[in-house]
Structures are given as structure tokens and as C-alpha cells.
Amino acid sequence: MAAKDENVRLLISLGIAGVMVAGILWLVSNFSAKTANQPKTPLRISPELNIPSSPEWMSKGEKILVTADKTAEKEAGINAFKSSDYGTAIINFQASLQKQRNDPESLIYLNNAKIGNSKALKVAVIAPIGTSLNEAQETLRGIAQAQEEVNISGGINGVPLQVEIASLNNVGQIEKIDTELVKDSSLLAVVGFGRNEELYRKNSLVRISPNSGRRSQDGQNQTQMLGDSKYVFNISPNRNIFTQALAEYIVKKQRRTNIVICRDSSSSNNQQTSNTERPNQEVVKEYSDLIAQFGGKVTSTECDLGAGNFSASNFISRATSDGAEAVLLIPRFTNINPVIDIAKENRGRLALFGSQQLYSARVLKFGQGDVKGMVVAVPWHRDANRNMSPGNSFAEKAAKLWGGEVSPRTATAYDAMQVIIAGLKEDSTRQGLQKVLSNENFSAMGATGKIQFTRSGDREGGVFLVKIEPCDPAKPCPSGTGYDFVLVQ
Known part of the structure; x- marks a missing residue:
């Protein structure tokens, strides 16, 4: 009798469980049907994980800033770079350079694409693309040539050099660019003209100008007035x-x-x-x-x-x-x-x-x-230092790379990069780079010969x-x- 009662209780339990399962399935089915007809809410990334995109005037390879050199292949490379498809980006940037051999923006993007998401040392260049395109391209050729050479040779102590371009589109934009650059903690140095030298000093960011410094009415360079902690250096003599x-x-x-x-x-x-x-x-x-x-x-x-x-x-x-x-x-x-x-x-x-x-x-x-x-x-002439490296001078390598003669602006931009590269080989931190360049014994070799700086941050040497x-x-x-x-x- 006890066994019979046990069987009855088992059957009742199974029945109740079946009813509950059926009810759950009905609820799930009904909820799914309702939500299927509702608009889907996009997945939101928390503010802590959301990485802001760079301004429209700044690019490592995800934007075309020099539209004068645009090709279909270059656009395809940009799209691939934005999608982190670096292999496709490399192929397209190489194809674009076959059409536009002297396009420095494409060469910079090609080298950045080769780096992909790997560890790199980042440098920025301020180029007046929107204000003086010819000057900007001359500057970018010097930057691109230096990046190409150092990365082909194995990078800086084994780490490749990444270049970010900041396009100056109007004079009033200079301070905005300065502010954007100094707040990027991954950025180690800047090449180009800036306005606020004190801003660079406060943020311990080195800026190398391919141009000359200028003395104030009392005969002092502005960098001198900021004290010995100079962060702005000039590649051309005063x-x-x-x-x-x-x-x-x-x-x-x-x-x-x-x-x-x-x-x-x-x-x-x-x-x-x-x-x-x-x-x-x-x-x-x-x-x-x-x-x-x-x-x-x-x-x-x-x-x-x-x-x-x-x-x-x-x-x-x-x-x-x-x-x-x-x-x-x-x-x-x-x-x-x-x-x-x-x-x-x-x-x-x-x-x-x-x-x-x-x-x-x-x-x-x-x-x-x-x-x-x-x-x-x-500040430079192609024959000035040809005897230093016969057959392998900067002028000869530049002519081979770009398909023609380059200007002094290309040479001084190249030298600005040589200074940064030499400094980063000794110390790859912001503060460390500044200390290396400020050392009175520091020197680097470039297109214009031996580069050394005075206490004011000006280039030593003549014209x-x-x-x-x-x-x-x-x-x-x-x-x-x-x-x-x-x-x-």
C-alpha cells in the first residue's frame, strides 16, 4: 500500500513539473514574439571603454588630409585602415604610391599600416595642408623619408616609429592643435611650427621646428626666457x-x-x-x-x-x-x-x-x-654635404625616393626627425627625450650635416x-x- 501511495505522489509531481515547464515555454515564446517587433537598442559601450576618435584634421591613416593626391587606391587604403584591416591597407597604399610616387601622406600611412596595432613610438607633425599645400608636402616628404629609413632598419631599439599628421587649415587653429597634441600621453614629440611654447614646457612635450628661432627686442630667444627647461628646438640657425x-x-x-x-x-x-x-x-x-x-x-x-x-x-x-x-x-x-x-x-x-x-x-x-x-x-643645398657620404647623400636618396629634387624644407623636416630618432634611442619617454636633447654634448647627423643646439635651443652652425x-x-x-x-x- 505504501508503494502504491509513493507512485501516486510521483505521478502528481511529474504532472505539476510538466505544467510549470509548459508555462515557462509559453512565457518565453510570448516575450520573444513581442520583442521581435520592437526596434533593437544598439549596444552601448561604457564611457570608460569608449575611445574618442581624433579630430577631423588629424590622422594616422584613417583620413585623407591631402586631397590633391587622392586616388581610388588611397581611398581604399583609408577605409581598410579604419577597419583595422592593415593587410589590405598596405596593398592599397602601395598601389597608390605606384600612381603618385611623390605623395608623402601615402608613404606615412603605409608605414603606419605596417605597424598596425603593434607597439610603436609615436611622433606628430604639424603640416600647413590647408594654408600652404606646397610647403606642407615638402615638410611631409622629409618626415616620411625619415620614418621609412628608420623602420626599414629595424626601428628605434627594435620599436617602429609611428607618425600622426595634424593639418593646419588656418592660422587661428594653431593653439587648438597645440592643445590637442600635448594632452595625448602616447605622443613623444612634435615636428612643426607652434605658437605656445609654454604649453609644451608645462606638458613636458618636445617640439622640433624645421625653421629658425627669432630673437626678441632684448636679444633673447623666447626659449631662453622660459629658463633652462627648454622643450622647443629649432633645426635652422637663428x-x-x-x-x-x-x-x-x-x-x-x-x-x-x-x-x-x-x-x-x-x-x-x-x-x-x-x-x-x-x-x-x-x-x-x-x-x-x-x-x-x-x-x-x-x-x-x-x-x-x-x-x-x-x-x-x-x-x-x-x-x-x-x-x-x-x-x-x-x-x-x-x-x-x-x-x-x-x-x-x-x-x-x-x-x-x-x-x-x-x-x-x-x-x-x-x-x-x-x-x-x-x-x-x-639652410641647405643638395651639394652642401654630398662629400660626407658619396653616392649615398640625403639629396641622392631623396631624389631616388621621390623622383626628383627636394627643397631645404624637406631637408630640415628630415633633420627634425633625425634629432628625435637619435634622442629616442637614448630615452623613449617625454621627459627623458627633453633631457637628452638639452645635453650640451648631444648631436645628430642629418641632411644639413651635424646637428647641435645652443643653450637657447637654436641650431648651431652657419648658412x-x-x-x-x-x-x-x-x-x-x-x-x-x-x-x-x-x-x-
Whole structure:
């Protein structure tokens, strides 16, 4: 009897369990049917895990900043890079470079894609892509060449170098770029022109400018006024070295004692406002003082290349009437047409001299025989250090990589990277890099020769003088214009 009662209780339990299971299945089915018809809520990542994207003007390979060099392959590489499909990105960037050999942005992105998600040492470059595209590309070629060479050789102590590009699209954006860069703790150094040196010092971030420093009215460099903890270094010698070299050459070597100076008051809104490209009354005063110091004088002839009513013929007429023997031309980088007009109108009457902005293929192309004999002060020339490494100089390697001659801006950007690379080999931290570069015994070898810095952070060393001469018809003309810049011996 007891066994029978036990069986009954077992059957009842099984029945109740079955009912409960059926009920649960019905509830699940009913809930699923309802939710299937409701819009799906996207998965949200918690703020702690959400990694913010970089600004639209900054890229390691996920954006095209230089649209002038856009190809279908480059766009495909960008899309693959954004999806972290680095293998596909590599293939497409390589294909794009087959079409656009001299596109430095693609070469930088290609090297970044080869790194992928691996450990890397990150450096940023500020390039004026939206304000002076030619200047930006010249700068990026120096950066890309240095990155390519160091990564091919095994990186920095075995770690590859990653480059991030920050595009300067207007002058008012400079401080925003500075602020964005210094807050990136993974960034070890910056190449390019910036405005707020104190900001870099406070955030222990080194910035290397490919250009020259500028002295204040009391003769001090701004970096000196910030104390010994300098974080900004200049690859080109201080600007007064350029002015001194050219002024001395004009008066003492060429024996021209009556000089007229042409400044340029045109707006700088369409270009990067850099210390080497701010021809104004301050620069005119620097040249005037030095010319007087060497025994010459500046005539009172007014010459403003940026004036809306500027007339080259009227200027030459007034200058010769005032007894001028030479004209010193200090244009803005983007405003060389008045210089060409003066050269054409001059017809050899006045000796021509110019600031480093005139070291340009555009001057050779449009000036031709009219600019023959013009002397310009520059930080680099392809023949300056060729003897240091015959057959393997920077100029020769650059010509092979880019398919043609490169400018001093490419050379100084390359040297900025060589300084950073040499420093990171000794210490790959922000503070450590600053200490290495500040050491009075620090030096690096670059396109412009041995690089060392003064206590103020300026480049030690001199400048080169070059003269425009016709190319030898029996030899290839590097510029392709029939004229070239040759070193003044």
C-alpha cells in the first residue's frame, strides 16, 4: 500500500513539473514574439571603454588630409585602415604610391599600416595642408623619408616609429592643435611650427621646428626666457644668422653699398605664419642695421611687394634715381609674382639678392634668365654635404625616393626627425627625450650635416649662399627649368 501511495505522489509531481515547464515555454515564446517587433537598442559601450576618435584634421591613416593626391587606391587604403584591416591597407597604399610616387601622406600611412596595432613610438607633425599645400608636402616628404629609413632598419631599439599628421587649415587653429597634441600621453614629440611654447614646457612635450628661432627686442630667444627647461628646438640657425650672412656678402663681398629693401605687407591668412616667413618692418630693420654695420646704407626708396598698387617699373625707376646698386627682396612664400616682375623690369641694372623664400623651383621656372645671378641665403643645398657620404647623400636618396629634387624644407623636416630618432634611442619617454636633447654634448647627423643646439635651443652652425645660374647644357638640369641654384664658393 505504501508503494502504491509513493507512485501516486510521483505521478502528481511529474504532472505539476510538466505544467510549470509548459508555462515557462509559453512565457518565453510570448516575450520573444513581442520583442521581435520592437526596434533593437544598439549596444552601448561604457564611457570608460569608449575611445574618442581624433579630430577631423588629424590622422594616422584613417583620413585623407591631402586631397590633391587622392586616388581610388588611397581611398581604399583609408577605409581598410579604419577597419583595422592593415593587410589590405598596405596593398592599397602601395598601389597608390605606384600612381603618385611623390605623395608623402601615402608613404606615412603605409608605414603606419605596417605597424598596425603593434607597439610603436609615436611622433606628430604639424603640416600647413590647408594654408600652404606646397610647403606642407615638402615638410611631409622629409618626415616620411625619415620614418621609412628608420623602420626599414629595424626601428628605434627594435620599436617602429609611428607618425600622426595634424593639418593646419588656418592660422587661428594653431593653439587648438597645440592643445590637442600635448594632452595625448602616447605622443613623444612634435615636428612643426607652434605658437605656445609654454604649453609644451608645462606638458613636458618636445617640439622640433624645421625653421629658425627669432630673437626678441632684448636679444633673447623666447626659449631662453622660459629658463633652462627648454622643450622647443629649432633645426635652422637663428634668423639673425641668415640676415647677417647675406648682409655681409652684399656689402663686403659684392661691394654694393647702396641697397633698397623690398618688404611684403600682404596678408598672411593664406599661409602658415612661421618665423622664417614673416617679412615685415622688423626684418627690414634687422637687415638695415646689419648693412650699416658692414659699411653700407639702405636707400629711402619705398618698396612694398604686397601693396595693391605695386608697380615694378615705377619701383625700378625710383630705385635707380635714388642711387641704388642692389635690391634685397623679402617676399612672402606665396607672393613671388612681384619679385619676378621686378627681375623682368630690372634688366640687370640692380644686383638681385633674396631671402630663403626665393629658394624655389617656381622662381627658376618663371624667372628664367631675368633672375640669373640672384643670391639667396638658405639652410641647405643638395651639394652642401654630398662629400660626407658619396653616392649615398640625403639629396641622392631623396631624389631616388621621390623622383626628383627636394627643397631645404624637406631637408630640415628630415633633420627634425633625425634629432628625435637619435634622442629616442637614448630615452623613449617625454621627459627623458627633453633631457637628452638639452645635453650640451648631444648631436645628430642629418641632411644639413651635424646637428647641435645652443643653450637657447637654436641650431648651431652657419648658412649657405646659393646663386641662380644656367644649367650646363651637357648635363641633366636638376630643376628641369634650364636654371639652377649653385653653391657660392
